[in-house]
Amino acid sequence: MADLMTLPEAAVVLGADVVTLVHIIDVGDTVPTPPVPTDFEDIVFAPDDIERFRVELRRRRFEDFKIEYSDVYTEDTGPGARHLEFGPGWRDILCEFCDGLREFQNAGSRTRLRWGKEKFGAMRLFYDCSDEIATYIAERKGIAYGKSLRTCQECGELARLRFGHSICLTLCDRHKHLVGELDPERDGIILDVDAWSRQQREGEPG
Numbered sequence: 001m002a003d004l005m006t007l008p009e010a011a012v013v014l015g016a017d018v019v020t021l022v023h024i025i026d027v028g029d030t031v032p033t034p035p036v037p038t039d040f041e042d043i044v045f046a047p048d049d050i051e052r053f054r055v056e057l058r059r060r061r062f063e064d065f066k067i068e069y070s071d072v073y074t075e076d077t078g079p080g081a082r083h084l085e086f087g088p089g090w091r092d093i094l095c096e097f098c099d100g101l102r103e104f105q106n107a108g109s110r111t112r113l114r115w116g117k118e119k120f121g122a123m124r125l126f127y128d129c130s131d132e133i134a135t136y137i138a139e140r141k142g143i144a145y146g147k148s149l150r151t152c153q154e155c156g157e158l159a160r161l162r163f164g165h166s167i168c169l170t171l172c173d174r175h176k177h178l179v180g181e182l183d184p185e186r187d188g189i190i191l192d193v194d195a196w197s198r199q200q201r202e203g204e205p206g
């Protein structure tokens with residue numbers, strides 16, 4: 001038993017925070033070899049688990065993407081820097097958007113993805129581009145947004161927006177537990193929070 005590592009110890013070795021490791025375990029596709037206890041504080045890792053978690057963390061930080069797309073994505077640095085703040089299931093959508101940026105860049109218009117995040121279960125991308133291509137890139141950003149609402153943020157499978165009581169995320173059947181207990185007032189009824197909010201505003205008198 002002596003060679004087992006606690007959650008905080010694993011976090012230090014992996015250079016990750018405890019919350020991130022607990023999230024990975026909660027997703028359920030990469031878990032430690034010893035049985036996972038109900039209380040996350042009691043989680044332990046076997047020595048061989050560390051490398052698997054290292055690989056998973058690299059995937060979640062989009063390390064390969066950053067190398068492959070360094071011509072159209074330069075990671076933000078300094079205080080308040082933002083990153084690619086969404087799950088690995090959206091990688092294909094991200095790459096497709098950046099393939100688009102690359103086309104414009106190869107045609108002579110400079111453009112760069114700056115950062116991205118998940119909000120209300122949808123992918124939001126922030127970029128710089130010149131005025132003459134702004135409309136085209138905005139259209140592609142809209143396509144990425146729409147696809148993200150049909151793609152599990154964790155695994156890339158077909159998905160829809162899942163409403164818990166305090167959080168909503170786009171997840172497949174296998175990962176929908178991540179929002180906790182579903183809110184029957186909203187789950188399966190609101191499938192796009194932005195579109196729904198617009199409708200509510202339009203419905204208001206005067």
Ligand SMILES: [Zn+2]
Pocket residue numbers: 152153154155156157171172173174175
């Ligand atoms: Zn999934």
